[in-house]
Amino acid sequence: MKELQHRQKQILKYLLQMDDFEPVKNIAAALQCSIKTIRNDLAVIEESGVSLERISGRGVRLLPSGRNAIGNRIEENNVLYDLSVEDRRMKILFELFEGTKEKLSIQYLAGKYFVSKTSIVNDFKVIEEKLAKYNLQLRKSIQGTYLTGSETDIRKAMVDMLNTLIGSKSMPLQVENTRIDKETILELEEHFGEFNVSQVKTVIEKAETLLHYRITEPYYINLITHLLILIQRTKQGKTIYSQTKVEKMEDPSFYRVSQKMARWLENALAIKINKEEVFYIYRYLMSSGGVIVQESYADKLNEVDDFLHRMAKEMIDLSAQISQFNFLFTPLLFNSLLLHLKPMINRIEYNIEIKNPLLNEIKEEFPEVMLLLRLVILKIRVRYNLPPISEDEISYIAVYFQSAIEESIDRQNVMIICSTGVGTSHLLAKRVKNQFPEWKIVDIVSAKEMERKTDWEDIDLVLSTVKLTKPVNKPVAYVSALFNKADVSRIRESLLPGYQPVTERIEEDPEISLATDGRYLDSTQAQCWERIVLNNAELCIYSKPAGQQENRPVILKNMDGGKKKVTVILGGEADLSEDLLKRVYHFVIKTEHK
Numbered sequence: 252m253k254e255l256q257h258r259q260k261q262i263l264k265y266l267l268q269m270d271d272f273e274p275v276k277n278i279a280a281a282l283q284c285s286i287k288t289i290r291n292d293l294a295v296i297e298e299s300g301v302s303l304e305r306i307s308g309r310g311v312r313l314l315p316s317g318r319n320a321i322g323n324r325i326e327e328n329n330v331l332y333d334l335s336v337e338d339r340r341m342k343i344l345f346e347l348f349e350g351t352k353e354k355l356s357i358q359y360l361a362g363k364y365f366v367s368k369t370s371i372v373n374d375f376k377v378i379e380e381k382l383a384k385y386n387l388q389l390r391k392s393i394q395g396t397y398l399t400g401s402e403t404d405i406r407k408a409m410v411d412m413l414n415t416l417i418g419s420k421s422m423p424l425q426v427e428n429t430r431i432d433k434e435t436i437l438e439l440e441e442h443f444g445e446f447n448v449s450q451v452k453t454v455i456e457k458a459e460t461l462l463h464y465r466i467t468e469p470y471y472i473n474l475i476t477h478l479l480i481l482i483q484r485t486k487q488g489k490t491i492y493s494q495t496k497v498e499k500m501e502d503p504s505f506y507r508v509s510q511k512m513a514r515w516l517e518n519a520l521a522i523k524i525n526k527e528e529v530f531y532i533y534r535y536l537m538s539s540g541g542v543i544v545q546e547s548y549a550d551k552l553n554e555v556d557d558f559l560h561r562m563a564k565e566m567i568d569l570s571a572q573i574s575q576f577n578f579l580f581t582p583l584l585f586n587s588l589l590l591h592l593k594p595m596i597n598r599i600e601y602n603i604e605i606k607n608p609l610l611n612e613i614k615e616e617f618p619e620v621m622l623l624l625r626l627v628i629l630k631i632r633v634r635y636n637l638p639p640i641s642e643d644e645i646s647y648i649a650v651y652f653q654s655a656i657e658e659s660i661d662r663q664n665v666m667i668i669c670s671t672g673v674g675t676s677h678l679l680a681k682r683v684k685n686q687f688p689e690w691k692i693v694d695i696v697s698a699k700e701m702e703r704k705t706d707w708e709d710i711d712l713v714l715s716t717v718k719l720t721k722p723v724n725k726p727v728a729y730v731s732a733l734f735n736k737a738d739v740s741r742i743r744e745s746l747l748p749g750y751q752p753v754t755e756r757i758e759e760d761p762e763i764s765l766a767t768d769g770r771y772l773d774s775t776q777a778q779c780w781e782r783i784v785l786n787n788a789e790l791c792i793y794s795k796p797a798g799q800q801e802n803r804p805v806i807l808k809n810m811d812g813g814k815k816k817v818t819v820i821l822g823g824e825a826d827l828s829e830d831l832l833k834r835v836y837h838f839v840i841k842t843e844h845k
Contacts, residue, residue: 258282259292260365263301267318272310339364340374341416344381345442347389347398348409350487354395382408402484402491407602409480410473413442414606417472430471443479450519451478457515458508458536469605470539470594477535478516485522491531502537509533538598540591559592562631569627570652573833574619577711578652579659588651595647599638607643613650618785619840620649620656626832629781629792633824659711661689668701668715669732676716682734683714714742780821788839792819 261282266273279289293311297303302314342364346355360371375396379389385408387400398405417435431439439448455474459465466474484490509532513524563585567578580588598605607613614621624645632640665683669676676695683690693709702721713719713727730738783790817839821827 259295262292266313272312274310344378354397356395406480410476413476451475454512454515458512461508466539473605474535474539491527505536506533509536534601538594538603540594563588566627572829573836574623576656577659578655580655607646610646613646617653620653624649625783663690663711664693664709665690665712666693666710667695670717679732679734788815790817790839794821
């Protein structure tokens with residue numbers, strides 16, 4: 252069967268609605284294209300195996316003997332008829348996951364999706380590439396194609412693919428205050444059934460009541476998809492029995508609730524959930540972030556161990572050392588960060604991935620903070636021997652750090668500098684206080700008095716109406732004496748970007764062409780620790796095997812396809828110093844803003 256394009260499928264659907272012959276000009280008018288185009292499309296439709304009847308002067312129609320067969324196929328697969336290539340592949344992928352047919356033949360899929368057999372063969376090739384990262388494979392036999400791999404890997408792939416499918420939908424603004432938007436609910440119901448989705452939502456709500464804990468996004472939808480997949484696979488006799496080692500429970504109360512959730516699902520859906528599956532539920536529950544209700548923060552924070560306190564402090568201190576941002580973590584913000592890190596560490600340990608639907612927006616709005624956190628978390632990972640942490644996870648942490656920067660803007664010790672230090676400077680001070688009431692005006696001086704000042708310890712920000720001739724190791728914002736809206740914007744710009752003080756220059760390394768890269772790096776043996784792609788720059792950090800020549804940090808810089816590429820080659824973990832990260836951070840930021 253020759254694959255039909257979208258317009259050709261629309262013609263076929265149009266003809267199915269007509270009981271008699273239809274003039275070609277009417278079809279052309281309905282589809283807003285030329286008569287010649289319609290005639291060419293009709294020829295393609297016939298080549299695809301559809302029988303048409305033509306009478307000169309009257310038009311064209313589907314042969315009555317074939318109408319019912321085509322009509323039934325379109326009625327059963329109405330959504331499938333106009334799918335994009337990517338959507339079709341996702342549908343086929345879920346057919347493989349769900350196992351409603353033990354083996355999928357190329358002929359069956361070509362007929363179902365109204366495409367050629369060649370298209371289905373190409374679909375399988377792309378699907379196989381997607382599955383490779385999960386250690387899953389497609390096997391082919393005379394009867395058709397089927398999926399092979401461990402049950403845990405299949406479920407991990409199903410969760411990721413389903414979250415990708417949901418995240419790719421264009422979601423309208425929600426009118427109702429619901430936890431899941433209507434489009435996501437419909438997508439889940441299509442795959443798992445309305446009753447199953449309803450029961451899972453009820454079970455999670457009952458669990459939250461017992462835990463005095465409300466699970467927030469994206470953990471809520473992640474837990475729902477996991478439970479729905481568990482139900483579906485269990486009904487098919489596919490369990491993770493003996494594949495998962497039941498470990499010691501970190502939180503017995505969460506495990507008891509996991510057991511209750513399993514019993515509730517068993518009673519509602521007439522299935523049997525073994526202890527390994529219960530532990531699987533426990534893992535997801537422990538990895539879900541949320542907010543505590545009917546319980547104080549202090550009670551919950553007692554459960555956060557010293558390791559998380561130490562790691563959070565190190566992240567904040569290291570971020571400040573590298574970027575020289577001013578982070579102001581209030582007790583509430585710091586505690587919120589701790590409560591986020593606890594389930595995050597569980598997710599990393601249990602190899603549970605989450606998606607951040609705001610990832611691209613966060614990268615676009617806060618590129619400096621995202622770059623900073625990627626470098627800081629790399630250092631933390633190496634120090635504590637943690638597994639890789641995804642960009643989605645890091646973007647959630649970046650929001651806390653951006654909030655700390657914004658918080659610091661509201662609390663500044665400010666020096667005001669004017670040409671004479673009197674008159675207009677006091678007007679400026681009053682207007683500054685009106686715009687930023689939390690700020691403290693430490694001093695108002697003239698430009699000459701500023702040149703004699705030596706102690707800047709108590710100053711966070713300098714506002715000046717005149718150009719300064721002496722370098723100042725503090726953020727400086729040039730404003731007018733009347734302090735208008737443009738001045739307010741300039742102040743925020745001087746505080747938010749990762750500024751580089753005038754008195755501190757990052758020493759430039761000599762430019763080294765990648766033509767000499769081979770003497771520094773054997774790509775077949777080196778380990779890639781981190782790869783960060785920005786708009787105008789790309790950063791790659793490698794670790795060389797022990798014993799290679801010049802076992803010291805090397806920074807290579809060159810242009811690659813219009814982007815500035817920075818390659819950092821380390822001799823070992825000890826080379827990943829704060830000083831090196833600081834140099835790399837400032838160089839990449841400077842490159843990105845050029």
